[in-house]
Amino acid sequence: LTDAQHRAEATPLLSMPGQIDDLGELLRFWRTYRDKRNQYEELRMRAYAEMPAQWAHVWSGNEDARLTVFRQHDSASVRRGLIGEIPQTMWWMDFPLLERTYYQLVVNFDVFGNVSHQGxxxxxxxxxxxxxxxxxxxxxxxxxxxAMLDDWYEKSGQLKLRLSYTDIDTETPTGLQLHGDKPRQAFAEQLLGPHGLANAIPDPINRCRTSRCYREEQPVALQRVEQALSRLTNRLAAGLQVIGHLPEATMLRVEYGENRREVYSLLRNRAHSNVAFMFGEEHRYQPRLDTLTVYPGVLSSYPNFMFSLRAEEVPAFVVALEGVKDREAFERLVERWGIRRSHPQFWWYFNDLTRYLRETEPVEAGVLDMNRYQNL
Known part of the structure; x- marks a missing residue:
């Protein structure tokens, strides 16, 4: 064989599953594609070891260079920019990963495919x-x-690490200067800092580092609203027990001034010991570690519930949320400010979310799905 043929045989052929949908061969297909991918991962790791990571390798790009993904049970939403507190996990996607994601989830994905294709x-x-x-x-x-990887794959995730994935490079140094004992925090702070990369938008409600936890350009009434709402962020469900009663995507409609209103999304961040398996999520769920992200706008296509109140009521609303210790207290809060399906003006309030979207995001606006709206 020629040198070129030897190299071709030694190089794993990356390919993606889904074309053959024999259910009985699902596990065999999985092992085949896993092994090919892991061979590629090992080659890539050796190549990257010759070129330590630098800030110059992080694409500053366009408005799509930084994305925040919120997962709401069986749906998800993606927003441009970096929203919310610094997350536990981060992804850094290169072009091969982006390309495989596109072909796997868009081009080759069959919505009507059988269990083997979906699996x-x-x-x-x-x-x-x-x-x-x-x-x-x-x-x-x-x-x-x-240590960071082990934090992402706790308990049963350790089994998946050993059986399905390649070892990581724990020797090649990074080219980034990340000081202190919290490198992920240090990386994020540099990324979000005044001299950081493009599209790292400020989020003073969730990432408040001063006494002003609001958007400076907003009217005074909304500044006071956001200052109060910032008290709900970055608090564990163990200390803010109302999180345990809230669904995953709650809309907060705040009226102020003359017939004006702002909508905020209260997103419940569900904590898990790991997300490495298709089934048994309830066994890996850690509800006491749940937190809230509060952000202006409608960040879900499937609102689960809505509260509506005047701007001057928001401090009392926040105090009431902080004081919820049981179902009865939460029921009183919903009775006062909640918009249930049985509310006489339910459809006006729900359709107002669509009107708000058309006013604030006309290009992205669409009809919201109310199939998952709960009657708390």
């Missing part, structure tokens, strides 16, 4: 996610990577 798609995207996590770890100091 192969889900299992293979698990490898894409792991690849993006490994990419991100390259940005951190070598001696901090394994």
């Amino acid at each position: 192969q798609t889900r299992l293979y995207f698990d490898l894409i996610r792991n690849g993006a996590e490994i990419n991100f770890l390259r940005l951190l100091p070598a001696d901090a990577r394994q």
Whole structure:
């Protein structure tokens, strides 16, 4: 064989599942694609070891360079920019990962495919996610990577780490200067800082570092609203017990001035020991570690509930949320400010969310799905 043929045989052929939908061969397909991907991952790791990560490798790009993904149970929403508090996990996607994500979830995905097709798609995207996590770890100091990975794959996740994924590089140093004992925090602060990369938009409600936890350009009435709402962010459900009663996507409609209103999304961030398996999520769920993200706008296509109140009522609303200790207290709060399906003006309030979208995001606006609206 020629040298070129030898190299071709030694190089794993990356391919994606889903074309063959034999249910009985699902696990065999999974092992085949997993092994090919892991061979590629090992080659990539050796190549990257010759070129430590630098800030110059992080694409500053256009408005799509930084994305925040919110997962709401069986749906998700993606927003441009970096929204919310610094998350536990981050992905750094290179072009091969982006390309495989597109072909796996868009081009080759069959909405009407059988269980084998759906299962192969889900299992293979698990490898894409792991690849993006490994990419991100390259940005951190070598001696901090394994501990960070173990934090993402607790308990049963350790089994998945050993059986399905390749080892990570814990020797090649990073080219980033990340000081202190919290490198992920240090990386995020540099990314979000005044000299950070493009599209790292400020979020004073969730990432308040001063006494002014509101958007400076807003009217005074909304500044007071956002100052009060900022007290709900970054608090664990163990201390803010109302989180345990809230659904995943709650809309807060605040009226102020003359016939004006602002809408905020209260998104419940569900904590898990790991997200490495298709089934058994309830066994990995850690509800006491849940938190809230509060952000202006409608950040979900499937609102689960809505509160509506005047701006001057928001401080009392926040105090009431902080005081919820049981179902009865939450019921009183819903009775006072909640918009249930049985509310006489329910449809006016729900359709007002669509009107708000058309006013604030006319290009992205659409009809919201109320199938998951709960009658708390």
